[in-house]
Amino acid sequence: MALLHNLAFSTFLLSIIVLSIIFLNLINKRRSFSKNPKNLPPSPPKLPFIGNLHQFGSLVHQSFYLLSLKYGPIMLLQLGEVPWLIVSSSDMASAIMRTHDNIFASRPSTVVTDILRFEDIAFEPYGEDWRQLKKIFTTHLMSFKMVGSYKTVREAEINSLIRKISNHASLSNGGSIELRSLFFSFMTSLICRVVCGKFVLEEGRYHTFREVVEENFRLASRFSIGDLFPSISWMEALIGLSRRANRNREKWDRLLDEVIEAHLQSEKSDGFQEISFVDMLLSLRNDATINVELTADRIKGLLADAFAAGIDTTYITLDWTMSELLKNPKEMKKLQEEVRGIIKHNNMVTSEDLTKMDYLRAIIKETLRLHPPLPLLLPRESMEECEINGFTIPKGTKVIINAWAIGREAKSWESPEEFMPERFINSQVDYKGNNFDLIPFGAGRRICPGIAFAMATSELVLANLVHKFDWELPEGMTTDEFDMSESPGLSVQRKDSLRLVVKHVL
Numbered sequence: 364m365a366l367l368h369n370l371a372f373s374t375f376l377l378s379i380i381v382l383s384i385i386f387l388n389l390i391n392k393r394r395s396f397s398k399n400p401k402n403l404p405p406s407p408p409k410l411p412f413i414g415n416l417h418q419f420g421s422l423v424h425q426s427f428y429l430l431s432l433k434y435g436p437i438m439l440l441q442l443g444e445v446p447w448l449i450v451s452s453s454d455m456a457s458a459i460m461r462t463h464d465n466i467f468a469s470r471p472s473t474v475v476t477d478i479l480r481f482e483d484i485a486f487e488p489y490g491e492d493w494r495q496l497k498k499i500f501t502t503h504l505m506s507f508k509m510v511g512s513y514k515t516v517r518e519a520e521i522n523s524l525i526r527k528i529s530n531h532a533s534l535s536n537g538g539s540i541e542l543r544s545l546f547f548s549f550m551t552s553l554i555c556r557v558v559c560g561k562f563v564l565e566e567g568r569y570h571t572f573r574e575v576v577e578e579n580f581r582l583a584s585r586f587s588i589g590d591l592f593p594s595i596s597w598m599e600a601l602i603g604l605s606r607r608a609n610r611n612r613e614k615w616d617r618l619l620d621e622v623i624e625a626h627l628q629s630e631k632s633d634g635f636q637e638i639s640f641v642d643m644l645l646s647l648r649n650d651a652t653i654n655v656e657l658t659a660d661r662i663k664g665l666l667a668d669a670f671a672a673g674i675d676t677t678y679i680t681l682d683w684t685m686s687e688l689l690k691n692p693k694e695m696k697k698l699q700e701e702v703r704g705i706i707k708h709n710n711m712v713t714s715e716d717l718t719k720m721d722y723l724r725a726i727i728k729e730t731l732r733l734h735p736p737l738p739l740l741l742p743r744e745s746m747e748e749c750e751i752n753g754f755t756i757p758k759g760t761k762v763i764i765n766a767w768a769i770g771r772e773a774k775s776w777e778s779p780e781e782f783m784p785e786r787f788i789n790s791q792v793d794y795k796g797n798n799f800d801l802i803p804f805g806a807g808r809r810i811c812p813g814i815a816f817a818m819a820t821s822e823l824v825l826a827n828l829v830h831k832f833d834w835e836l837p838e839g840m841t842t843d844e845f846d847m848s849e850s851p852g853l854s855v856q857r858k859d860s861l862r863l864v865v866k867h868v869l
């Protein structure tokens with residue numbers, strides 16, 4: 364009976380959704396015909412109601428790439444009721460993020476991010492508040508000096524990672540180890556310590572952080588009914604995604620309140636060595652050079668940004684880089700020769716040693732070219748109408764830049780599908796937003812402020828892993844069988860887990 368009742372309710376709900384969409388589509392069509400500017404970018408043919416939604420699969424960046432081969436480097440796709448501009452070449456990315464960066468520096472809101480976010484940087488629309496918060500993040504939390512000052516914490520966490528792998532190598536006697544979960548724990552722990560200092564070390568709060576961060580990513584990876592069909596966004600409440608987002612937001616709120624409260628209590632008192640983000644932000648509240656009031660909500664926004672933007676992106680970079688090295692043993696050997704040539708004996712590689720390791724940097728660049736952890740960056744929204752490549756881009760257009768496709772553009776990259784780190788030796792191309800062929804961190808005003816931190820961390824982890832250990836694919840697996848397929852999500856990682864055989868060398 365209950366089942367029948369549920370079925371009847373679901374059918375009723377579905378009928379309402381379909382009828383509402385048909386009705387609102389008819390009205391919208393009438394309105395938009397009269398308003399449409401003439402010269403919009405090309406679009407693939409659409410279906411009624413769903414637009415172009417049927418033309419892509421779960422790996423959205425790959426579907427966009429295939430469509431761009433046919434419809435060009437800027438195309439307009441209709442995702443449900445909403446038009447999105449998809450950008451797939453370095454020239455067009457430069458037009459958006461350099462020539463017209465002042466127009467495209469805003470972010471669209473989505474149902475889930477509107478619930479999850481505090482007053483932050485990553486999802487804040489462009490404006491004075493965003494400018495001031497980003498300045499604080501860049502000059503106070505992620506400055507060259509601050510990234511250097513996190514060196515001790517970073518090296519301590521890497522030591523602990525190496526110890527775990529060493530113990531495993533000694534005990535398992537040639538058995539395999541799952542590296543991805545170790546990378547994830549390492550990054551969560553590192554970010555927790557950098558952001559909250561000793562707070563996380565007490566009472567095992569680390570696991571609570573881990574839970575909310577994981578749930579945040581799961582939620583942010585999903586399009587909701589309200590994003591695709593804004594005219595029926597009221598149905599969101601029936602589906603449950605916003606309820607889940609609200610629950611996670613409450614957890615975040617409580618946790619970050621506790622972090623701030625604990626730091627306020629212990630201000631100036633305990634002589635703990637690490638200066639965390641929270642300490643820094645609390646000390647800036649009375650700083651006359653700060654032009655924005657650092658309210659609790661803004662402090663929470665800045666802290667949450669570091670968790671949400673820093674953990675997944677960096678551990679996924681480590682995961683892809685180790686995968687490419689296992690898939691390409693010659694490159695692994697060359698990297699080990701470089702690192703072991705510089706670091707003698709059983710020493711740990713330190714941050715100072717990294718400057719001499721050109722091949723290591725080339726390996727990471729090549730990995731980010733082929734596997735940008737956020738293949739579609741973060742979405743942008745235009746604040747005025749403008750013209751790009753002869754096409755009119757209306758005000759309020761939502762924009763996706765396909766960094767994954769740009770990393771494969773034949774005009775910029777020889778044999779784009781091949782892993783060839785040598786292409787970056789003696790090359791000026793870098794990922795800092797000056798060269799639009801390689802934009803894993805975005806570019807322009809919205810560029811990632813965590814580049815230095817992410818790179819200092821990734822380089823040091825990788826150098827130590829290849830210095831201390833030899834790595835092999837699991838027994839019986841050939842490099843051809845090692846599958847590099849991707850799994851769907853806002854951040855894209857390898858589909859399979861990273862299980863490898865580790866041998867102790869030093």
Ligand code: HEM
Binds near residue numbers: 497500668803806812
């Ligand atoms: C390999 C690691 C990382 C990658 C690939 C990455 C990538 C990105 C990308 C693509 C964007 C959007 C840029 C745009 O719209 O043009 C972004 C924004 C951002 N990232 Fe990162 N990121 C990484 C690490 C980090 C770290 C470690 C932090 C801080 C702890 C961080 C903090 C942020 C913040 C706050 C934003 C928002 C900037 C804004 O909207 O103005 N990221 N990141």
